[in-house]
Amino acid sequence: MRLALLTDIHGNREAFDACHAEARRLGAENFAYLGDLVGYGAEPAYVVDRVAEDFSRGGFGVMGNHDLAVVEPKARRMYDEARRAVEFAARQLDAAQRGFLAALPFTATRAGVSGSVLFVHAEASFPQRFRYVQSAEDATLSMDATTAHVTFCGHVHRPMLYHRSGDAPAISFAPTETPTPLARSRRWLATLGSVGQPRDGDPRAAFALYDLDRAILTFHRVDYDVEAAARKIVRAGLSEFFAERLFAGR
Secondary structure (H helix, E strand, O other), X not given: OEEEEEOOOOOOHHHHHHHHHHHHHOOOOEEEEOOOOOOOOOOHHHXXXXXXXXXXXOOEEOOOXXXXXXXXXXXXXXXXXXXXXXXXXXXXXXXXXXXXXXXXXXEEEEEEOOEEEEEEOXXXXXXXXXXXXXXXXXXXXXXXXXXXXXXEEOOOOOOEEEEEOOOOOOEEXXXXXXXXXXXXXXXXXXXXXXXXXXXOOOOOEEEXXXXXXXXXXXXXXEOOOHHXXXXXXXXXXXXXHHHHHHHHOO
């Protein structure tokens, strides 16, 4: 099965639609969402509804820290502009949409050809704390906490691929858009780029495809209407910083 992996959509309708359409064009048979459907962007309700539609067709996903903050006010320990964006999202969502977010698990697993595949927003050692995987040391800590052959994470908004053999420390490398076989002899952790707010210097929306039957991972980037997404953020009364950073991918 070809699985599309989308994370950190952050209420960006234009980026979400572009990634979703491209994933379908490339043959995606199902969708996995790695959290942060909301926050920063202007259209959280649209994104939640579209993701819920994919769940009704067999898709699945996990909870991100912004999703949790919408349904749990005690989790809104963020800088002021981010907290206001979460509060905006909470006002935009109806009871059913908030219930959908509240029901998301912190982790999900699926069977792959080389072993289990783990999906988590941040990392596996303590999913509820939303620690960032920003280094090989962080990736090693996460992989120590699971026996999964592959772990997929979001949260950092930057694509990176880590691997390790046995108990050796993880090694990192920046992925390209070339299909990468994830060898059975190693264990892997991938942080996926953000759909709705990239932070790796590339403003294009990011997603990935993973072939569960062949253990092949491919990262993808997609152009979308950044200007439209930015205008909506400003019109919604959210921080102009969230709009400006879309143009630079920062």
